[in-house]
Amino acid sequence: MRRLFVSIAFVLLAASVMAGVSVSKRYRSERNKEREVRKSTEFIILHTTEAAEKSSLRHVSERGLCHYCVTPSGAIYQIIDRHRVAFHAGCSMWNAKEEIDKHSIGIECVGYHDKVMPRKQLNAIRDLVAELQAIYGIPDDKVLTHSQVAFGEKNKWQKRRHRGRKRCGMLFAMPSVRGVLKLDSRPAFDPDVKAKRLIVADKYLNSVLYGSLDTMVKTYGKATIKKVDPTKSKLVKADPKKKGITGEVNSRPASAKFKIIPQSIAELNAQGFKAVGVVSKKKLPLNIVGKHWNSKDTYYSIRGRVIPGNIVDPKRFEEGMTIWRKPTK
Numbered sequence: 001m002r003r004l005f006v007s008i009a010f011v012l013l014a015a016s017v018m019a020g021v022s023v024s025k026r027y028r029s030e031r032n033k034e035r036e037v038r039k040s041t042e043f044i045i046l047h048t049t050e051a052a053e054k055s056s057l058r059h060v061s062e063r064g065l066c067h068y069c070v071t072p073s074g075a076i077y078q079i080i081d082r083h084r085v086a087f088h089a090g091c092s093m094w095n096a097k098e099e100i101d102k103h104s105i106g107i108e109c110v111g112y113h114d115k116v117m118p119r120k121q122l123n124a125i126r127d128l129v130a131e132l133q134a135i136y137g138i139p140d141d142k143v144l145t146h147s148q149v150a151f152g153e154k155n156k157w158q159k160r161r162h163r164g165r166k167r168c169g170m171l172f173a174m175p176s177v178r179g180v181l182k183l184d185s186r187p188a189f190d191p192d193v194k195a196k197r198l199i200v201a202d203k204y205l206n207s208v209l210y211g212s213l214d215t216m217v218k219t220y221g222k223a224t225i226k227k228v229d230p231t232k233s234k235l236v237k238a239d240p241k242k243k244g245i246t247g248e249v250n251s252r253p254a255s256a257k258f259k260i261i262p263q264s265i266a267e268l269n270a271q272g273f274k275a276v277g278v279v280s281k282k283k284l285p286l287n288i289v290g291k292h293w294n295s296k297d298t299y300y301s302i303r304g305r306v307i308p309g310n311i312v313d314p315k316r317f318e319e320g321m322t323i324w325r326k327p328t329k
């Protein structure tokens, strides 16, 4: 009897380990439909929302600002499907590569860039990051903070393009916090500052990201981590044994091919859509395409913008909107 109990316990344990990370779809963003499929995944970018839980979740969901959002209690919410582009990094650069949104997964963590986070939350971030690293083959030193990749254009106060536009996610570069997250390395220097593409505009931030300043040793304990040359860092082999993330919508391997939602008139033409009418006071969408007016296979274009029928706002119908559909065979 005892042996049976032990083996049942073992099976349960194995199952829970293999199940990996599970996420909630409760705040999945309506913006998913508008977002193109990402062609490469090289980085994981960690953010801090700098706001309370409820308003953070609402904000990132409404605007589609990250792929996942992790709360202080350790709950993980899927916001944008992970194969699509989320708008999280803004004006960004790493090792001369710009527009980091097109090459990364963004994780928003409810909390502040310079305040400690509960262990429960850090453990959830650790597990989620580990799973994503295995799926995409991302090494520890390519798990970066938003403040590491964000940069500012030259402006009234800064004569040159500069690093230090924000301190978002700063704590995740500290060795003590990386120790809890089981990230054994970090970049030894800022590759874009070293190559003189950018200058340092926030010395304090710079000494946290690349120096020895670590304000959380008292909370999380000292940790030593390897410093890696970011210009030589490469992706590693993905781990096919990983089960992936449970509870996700549309979670498919990064290599699969997806239908790209047309975002310009050129793309509509390229995908075989034809203009079937123009909205006017006398000709409403219902008169032109009938019940298909709000179908996902119907598109509206106005002033260069393309809006899918399933998210078009009927209050915003206006004269001059062109309606597009594929000819039926």
Ligand SMILES: [Zn+2]
Pocket (backbone or CB within 6 Å): 046, 047, 048, 088, 146, 168, 169
């Ligand atoms: Zn951020």
